[in-house]
Amino acid sequence: MIIIMLGAQGTGKGTVAGLISKSIGLPQVSTGDIFRQNISEKTELGIEADKYISKGNLVPDDITVPMVEDRLTWEDAKNGVILDGFPRTIEQAEKLDEILSKNGKKVDLVVNLVTPKEELIDRMLTRRVCTNQECKATYNTKLNPPKEEGICDRCGSPLKQREDDSDPKAIERRLEIYEEKTSPLVQYYDKKGVLKTETVSLAINRMGKDVAEDVIKFLNK
Numbered sequence: 001m002i003i004i005m006l007g008a009q010g011t012g013k014g015t016v017a018g019l020i021s022k023s024i025g026l027p028q029v030s031t032g033d034i035f036r037q038n039i040s041e042k043t044e045l046g047i048e049a050d051k052y053i054s055k056g057n058l059v060p061d062d063i064t065v066p067m068v069e070d071r072l073t074w075e076d077a078k079n080g081v082i083l084d085g086f087p088r089t090i091e092q093a094e095k096l097d098e099i100l101s102k103n104g105k106k107v108d109l110v111v112n113l114v115t116p117k118e119e120l121i122d123r124m125l126t127r128r129v130c131t132n133q134e135c136k137a138t139y140n141t142k143l144n145p146p147k148e149e150g151i152c153d154r155c156g157s158p159l160k161q162r163e164d165d166s167d168p169k170a171i172e173r174r175l176e177i178y179e180e181k182t183s184p185l186v187q188y189y190d191k192k193g194v195l196k197t198e199t200v201s202l203a204i205n206r207m208g209k210d211v212a213e214d215v216i217k218f219l220n221k
């Protein structure tokens with residue numbers, strides 16, 4: 001089963017994907033995480049990707065698409081994956097359809113997370129991530145703080161703010177790109193009849209874990 005998490009930066013795609021992954025046993029494949037891991041290991045791919053990521057721009061398709069295509073061939077992905085952060089453009093979605101159809105697969109479900117813009121910016125500014133690349137736990141200093149400030153509950157490593165979350169210009173740029181390039185995917189997948197839209201918002205007290213529960217129930221029906 002191929003599941004895609006769609007939604008602007010800061011909606012909690014990673015959190016929801018992680019909870020669904022734990023429940024149904026499919027791996028969560030986050031393109032952002034793969035890039036960040038490569039950046040921290042200073043690989044060739046990481047050095048190239050960082051030029052775009054640090055400014056809040058998209059990494060070009062000739063880097064991103066083969067990286068995802070390769071990840072889909074891993075043993076743990078044979079029964080499917082939860083894609084978190086890919087596709088982000090219509091071109092990427094079309095390429096994904098091609099890659100999947102070569103293997104007799106298709107996109108089965110797209111979970112589209114919607115959050116009011118003012119909450120998104122606040123969520124990005126208050127997001128903290130574990131510096132341990134094996135752990136990658138995510139916190140929020142307001143909504144989901146760690147027990148001890150600055151320390152990961154799960155593995156005890158220090159927490160940090162993502163560089164692209166601390167730069168207001170990069171945040172604004174990422175949200176602009178979402179509107180312009182990624183949001184057309186909502187219609188693309190709606191037309192295919194695979195879209196499930198869910199609101200995540202503090203204003204209505206509906207958090208990522210509530211959405212994840214809903215999606216898991218839907219999948220188990």
Ligand code: AMP
Binds near residue numbers: 084
């Ligand atoms: P994320 O962790 O999903 O917010 O991704 C962090 C950054 O990685 C994004 O702002 C982009 O610069 C880059 N990135 C992640 N996924 C993609 C993608 N599918 N296409 C292009 N760039 C991406």
